[in-house]
Amino acid sequence: MNFSENIILENNSVLLKPLTAEDEKGLSKIAFDADIWKYTVTRAMNSTELKEYINNALEERKKNSRYPFTIIDKASGEIAGSTSYGNISVKDKRLEIGWTWLGKKFMGTGLNKECKILLLQYAFEHLKFERVEFKTDFLNKAARKALVKIGAKEEGILRSHTLIARWQKTRYNLLQRTCK
Numbered sequence: 001m002n003f004s005e006n007i008i009l010e011n012n013s014v015l016l017k018p019l020t021a022e023d024e025k026g027l028s029k030i031a032f033d034a035d036i037w038k039y040t041v042t043r044a045m046n047s048t049e050l051k052e053y054i055n056n057a058l059e060e061r062k063k064n065s066r067y068p069f070t071i072i073d074k075a076s077g078e079i080a081g082s083t084s085y086g087n088i089s090v091k092d093k094r095l096e097i098g099w100t101w102l103g104k105k106f107m108g109t110g111l112n113k114e115c116k117i118l119l120l121q122y123a124f125e126h127l128k129f130e131r132v133e134f135k136t137d138f139l140n141k142a143a144r145k146a147l148v149k150i151g152a153k154e155e156g157i158l159r160s161h162t163l164i165a166r167w168q169k170t171r172y173n174l175l176q177r178t179c180k
Contacts, residue, residue, distance in 0.1 A: 003067045003088065009118040012074065014111055016118060019057055019068035019082060024050060026079030027070070030103025039137035040101060057084065057099070064088060068099065071115055073106055080106040083115050085123070087133070094131040095123060116150055 009016040030036075031050050037043035044050035060066035066086040073080040081102035088095045097119050102112060123129045134152055136143040144154070 003061065003064045003085070007067065007069075007122070009069075009122055010074070011114060011118060013114045014080075014118065015072040015074055016069040016083070016115060017072065018061075019054065019070045019084075021054060021058065023070045023079060023082075024054055027054070027082065030079065030081065030105070031101075033104055035104060036101050039140040039143065042099070057082075060086070066099070069115075071102065071106075071111065073109075073111055079103075080111055083119065085119065092131070093127075093129045094133065095127075095129055096133040096135065097123075098135055113146065113150060116147075120150070 006018050007016075008018075027044070028047060028050055031044045032046060034045060037045060042053055042056075044053040057066060057068035061068060065088060066084050067088070068082060068084040070082055071080045072078070082099065083097065083101075084099040086096045086098055097116060100112065100115070106112075120132055123132050134147050136147065138144075138157055148154070
């Protein structure tokens with residue numbers, strides 16, 4: 001599978017289209033809220049960070065390691081957020097669904113579930129992949145519960161797998177206490 005083709009997925013509720021630099025304006029209307037980024041590894045809480053987020057996503061797409069989508073809420077026609085396929089291993093027929101974030105007004109509307117269903121269907125039915133993975137912060141109980149509702153099975157907990165800003169602060173505080 002070559003991820004350089006444009007993948008467009010949709011149902012009655014949501015449209016997933018390839019993320020482009022032009023989506024920055026629409027994403028900026030919803031991205032700059034700290035609550036959105038509470039459990040994420042990356043963040044885009046200002047225009048500089050959003051531009052960096054988009055540029056990174058597009059660079060990773062060129063390398064076939066990530067395929068970022070822009071989420072469009074079909075009811076309003078507005079950009080609702082972003083999600084991606086990532087950690088793609090064609091050889092192993094495996095990928096991850098993640099890097100998902102929604103503007104606050106779209107949270108709890110069922111839009112995320114619709115996105116996940118479309119992404120899962122495409123991965124299994126079109127790409128013929130055999131494994132789809134999700135990773136979410138252990139503290140993000142809502143996301144973990146939602147994944148179970150769509151049939152995901154929790155396999156374990158990764159500890160210190162990826163640096164998250166709050167972990168870095170905790171490690172720094174521990175280091176300060178240890179060195180005193």
